[in-house]
Amino acid sequence: MTKNxxxxxxxxxxxxxxxxxxxxxxxxxxHVDIEIRSGEFICIVGHSGCGKSTLLKIIAGLLECDSGSxxxxxxxxxxxxxxxxxxxxxxxxxxxxxxxENVALGLDNIPKDRRNRILSEYLALVNLTGFETAYPHQLSxxxxxxxxxxxxxxNNPKVLLLDEPFGALDALIRVQMQHEIxxxxxxxxxxxxxxxxxxxxxLYLADRVVVMSSRPGAILDIFQVSLPRPRDxxxxxxxxxKAAIYAYFTPAGHxxxxxxxxx
Amino acid sequence: xxxxxxxAKKNIAVYGIYAFADSHYYLSIPQMSELLKKTARFTNxxxxxxxxxxxxxxxxxxxxxxxxxxxxxxxxxxxFLKQLESGQxxxxxxxxxxxxxxxxxxxxxxxxxxxxxxxxxxxxxxxxALPLNSIRQIPIIAWIPLVILWCGIGELSxxxxxxxxxxxxxxxxxxxxxxxxxKDYIEVGRLFRISxxxxxxxxxxxxxxxxxxxxxxxxxSNSWMIVVAAEIIAASSGIGYRxxxxxxxxxxxxxxxxxxxxxxxxxxxxxxxxWGAKLLTPWARxx
Numbered sequence: 001m002t003k004n005x006x007x008x009x010x011x012x013x014x015x016x017x018x019x020x021x022x023x024x025x026x027x028x029x030x031h032v033d034i035e036i037r038s039g040e041f042i043c044i045v046g047h048s049g050c051g052k053s054t055l056l057k058i059i060a061g062l063l064e065c066d067s068g069s070x071x072x073x074x075x076x077x078x079x080x081x082x083x084x085x086x087x088x089x090x091x092x093x094x095x096x097x098x099x100x101e102n103v104a105l106g107l108d109n110i111p112k113d114r115r116n117r118i119l120s121e122y123l124a125l126v127n128l129t130g131f132e133t134a135y136p137h138q139l140s141x142x143x144x145x146x147x148x149x150x151x152x153x154x155n156n157p158k159v160l161l162l163d164e165p166f167g168a169l170d171a172l173i174r175v176q177m178q179h180e181i182x183x184x185x186x187x188x189x190x191x192x193x194x195x196x197x198x199x200x201x202x203l204y205l206a207d208r209v210v211v212m213s214s215r216p217g218a219i220l221d222i223f224q225v226s227l228p229r230p231r232d233x234x235x236x237x238x239x240x241x242k243a244a245i246y247a248y249f250t251p252a253g254h255x256x257x258x259x260x261x262x263x
Numbered sequence: 264x265x266x267x268x269x270x271a272k273k274n275i276a277v278y279g280i281y282a283f284a285d286s287h288y289y290l291s292i293p294q295m296s297e298l299l300k301k302t303a304r305f306t307n308x309x310x311x312x313x314x315x316x317x318x319x320x321x322x323x324x325x326x327x328x329x330x331x332x333x334x335x336x337x338x339x340x341x342x343f344l345k346q347l348e349s350g351q352x353x354x355x356x357x358x359x360x361x362x363x364x365x366x367x368x369x370x371x372x373x374x375x376x377x378x379x380x381x382x383x384x385x386x387x388x389x390x391x392a393l394p395l396n397s398i399r400q401i402p403i404i405a406w407i408p409l410v411i412l413w414c415g416i417g418e419l420s421x422x423x424x425x426x427x428x429x430x431x432x433x434x435x436x437x438x439x440x441x442x443x444x445x446k447d448y449i450e451v452g453r454l455f456r457i458s459x460x461x462x463x464x465x466x467x468x469x470x471x472x473x474x475x476x477x478x479x480x481x482x483x484s485n486s487w488m489i490v491v492a493a494e495i496i497a498a499s500s501g502i503g504y505r506x507x508x509x510x511x512x513x514x515x516x517x518x519x520x521x522x523x524x525x526x527x528x529x530x531x532x533x534x535x536x537x538w539g540a541k542l543l544t545p546w547a548r549x550x
Contacts, residue, residue: 060454062450062453062454080453080454080455080456081456082455082456085454086454088447090447092447092448092450092451094448094451094465094466094469095546095547096469096470096472096544096546097465097469097546105451105455105457105465106455106456106457108457108458108461135545135546136546137546155455
């Protein structure tokens with residue numbers, strides 16, 4: 001498929017968000033600023049509740065930010081649209097629809113034969129050919145999550161947001177899914193923003209790893225990962241980067257030796 | 264001689280052991296415990312009913328109460344067969360069931376449509392909430408005199424009373440079903456910018472179906488109870504009329520046949536609904 005996504009830069013400009021919880025204001029996002037190239041793979045790591053999910057929902061248009069803006073391909077985003085897809089920790093497939101019907105959710109006003117062609121193409125992409133008429137409860141966690149990916153990808157989004165997509169899967173399936181997502185990313189060239197608290201996963205996947213602090217959620221650091229893919233999780237450079245990122249989450253904060261560990 | 268006898272005895276003993284051991288081959292210990300479990304479960308189910316029947320038999324056998332008040336099982340069975348043969352029983356049941364069918368289908372149609380509207384629109388919900396919630400508190404039996412005044416004692420009054428009784432559980436459960444749709448699903452709908460109509464047909468409605476079924480089930484069992492009550496108060500046909508008529512004639516066995524049949528039909532209607540609901544919501548079936 002031919003897509004021109006070269007100009008589809010995503011700019012997150014000074015985004016702030018405050019929630020009111022029990023009459024006290026909680027600053028969730030504080031001056032979040034980042035520019036993401038088209039086709040880039042970004043991973044955001046941080047503690048649970050550091051506002052990562054809120055940031056994704058703002059990018060998706062499900063939430064509005066208090067100030068700042070999200071600009072995709074030169075246009076400020078207002079509300080959800082087909083340009084940005086999102087995948088959650090739980091697959092959120094509708095249990096009453098078959099896999100095919102679920103994946104077809106966002107496909108409207110398309111001639112039937114073309115629609116079927118798109119559906120089988122994307123079901124094949126996520127290795128779910130043959131499961132068209134199955135119901136979500138008949139699928140394993142990994143398969144359901146892949147179906148959920150297909151559901152987002154059929155709309156051919158410019159940006160795909162993944163909110164801890166493998167968090168509910170066991171460790172072995174996780175590794176498998178990481179391969180899957182890379183394969184899909186390389187094929188579709190979609191900009192990916194994946195939120196995780198698994199540093200290993202972030203380093204394995206991302207072009208850049210964004211480290212976020214919690215309360216308020218702010219960008220602490222951005223690590224460029226220029227290791228060639230597929231990455232060796234046991235290589236020295238991988239482990240060095242890992243140590244450097246881990247340092248942000250140790251009780252002491254950000255010890256000095258991690259500076260030397262950065263390449 | 265002596266020796267061969269001993270051998271024979273020993274053989275029997277050995278054979279006995281083998282026979283015992285053999286049974287283990289046919290029925291392993293887990294299988295046996297499974298069988299035991301099933302038996303225990305079955306016993307669990309039928310224990311109390313059996314006890315009740317034994318008590319009934321005991322009380323009537325010794326005639327602790329006059330047979331006119333407490334008929335024997337035999338008398339009840341004879342009355343059942345007689346009513347079955349004369350066709351009276353099936354006529355009574357049919358009349359009552361037709362009333363339920365009319366009243367329940369009207370109540371279901373009204374309850375589901377208004378419930379859906381109240382579920383999706385807060386304005387419609389607020390508009391109806393106060394009167395409907397107050398009316399809901401009134402026992403259905405209390406409506407019967409007014410309905411008779413307004414609609415007479417013909418078929419219409421029975422149907423109206425059933426509608427009143429079945430409408431509210433359907434309505435309340437439908438509204439509940441629509442309003443408890445998981446926010447996660449709605450978020451997905453928003454994310455894909457699906458139309459309001461599709462949001463309703465693909466998310467709200469299917470998500471509410473189990474609750475709607477629950478309401479329909481309650482409504483149906485209400486209808487069955489109410490038709491009997493209404494027939495006891497004012498009717499010249501139906502199973503409720505039959506037991507009240509038999510009471511005035513001191514035919515306690517006819518009353519008991521009627522009561523048992525009412526219970527049985529209620530049970531069958533309820534189970535039929537459970538099966539129907541399972542059939543219509545294949546996704547709700549567990550793995």
